[in-house]
Amino acid sequence: MDYRNSEASGEAEEIVGPRSEDTLPASAAAAVKVVIVGGFGVGKTTMVGSVSEIRPLTTEETMTQAGVGVDDIAGIERKTETTVAMDFGRISLNERLVLYLFGTPGQERFWFLWNGLFEGALGAVVLIDTRRLEVSFDAVGRLEERGVPFVVAVNVFPEAPVHPMAELRAAMDLPDSVPIIDCDARDRASSRDTLLTLVRHLQSLHTVTPETP
Template identity: 75%
Template sequence: MDFKGSDALPGPRREDALPSSAAAAVKIVVVGGFGVGKTTLVGSVSEIRPLTTEETMTRAGVGVDDVAGVERKTETTVAMDFGRISIDERLVLYLFGTPGQERFWFLWNGLFDGALGAVVLVDTRRLEVSFDVIGRLEDRGVPFVVAVNTFPGAPRYPVEELRTALDLPDYVPLVECDARDRSSSRDVLMALMRYLHSLTATPEPQ
């Protein structure tokens, strides 16, 4: 397996060092069906060179992996993506992207240990691949936001229609993004952080 992002001799790099002011680290998982843009999002937003575990898709996957809608995809994540982003001087997010293909979903167990929240990436051309993912997060009780990755040519639905199609409760944030764009991907993480904060904030005494 080629661990891209790590050079032959992985040593600490000055630009990868955490700021000494960092006081809180939060683990966030990026999930979603096959080919929805998880690796792209982790890579675009990460301030360190992201670690990816992408393998070339081969004929061995034919009939095993459902590539309908993503026929031009040549690589797929087989273990995880890893990246890091500092939200401010004190708060650092560690990002773990999961493999999208169902045959690797057993890896979710380890990747979710200690995670505070999740981003579910969705492609509107293949909404159905998100159903199982959202169901699994609900079963685990992990708070999540849903981000629609706006691929060119993908159908655009009104928010309420999407909410209904994904069977999302009103309180779950639903946002749009372009996973290739750093600031757009950062906005998704900020939406998740605001949501997590709202879940823990105690109401003001009357």
């Protein structure tokens, strides 16, 4: 039996279980693992935190001098924390479908963790920052190598250049079949719409068109 200490009374207080808001809905019939990927500082932790219906698990640590010369912080010099393992959250898209969200670390020195996070994932969201488009190229390449379907979400950042979707598609060498959408990772509704786009994309890939007799 797990207990936590009560400083006020000096007695042990029993932990009765998870909070009611953290329990899985009884109506849930399907659970899907989704990964949120992208380069360093593109907003993965923010997205998981904004959309998760449970208190998200984060592994953010304060950035120290140990990362100087190792992590590329060009364009995000004011960033003070970074994910060192993963982020985790959950969202129910409807009464029956639940998504488990896993955010990957962005720095190259933590990429060895990606293989485990990709295991069993049905799809992915690639977050990009148009100020630093190149930092997401490796994420796209790894997804393509593993055959994980994905959508690309252009995160909103102050003073970030705005490009036509066709130009972004060409710059990232993406086929027409991969959806590209705008997203504000800070906004729950926008992040949820991004995940719905991914679900619709996955459904379209698994739709079998009947052969014409």
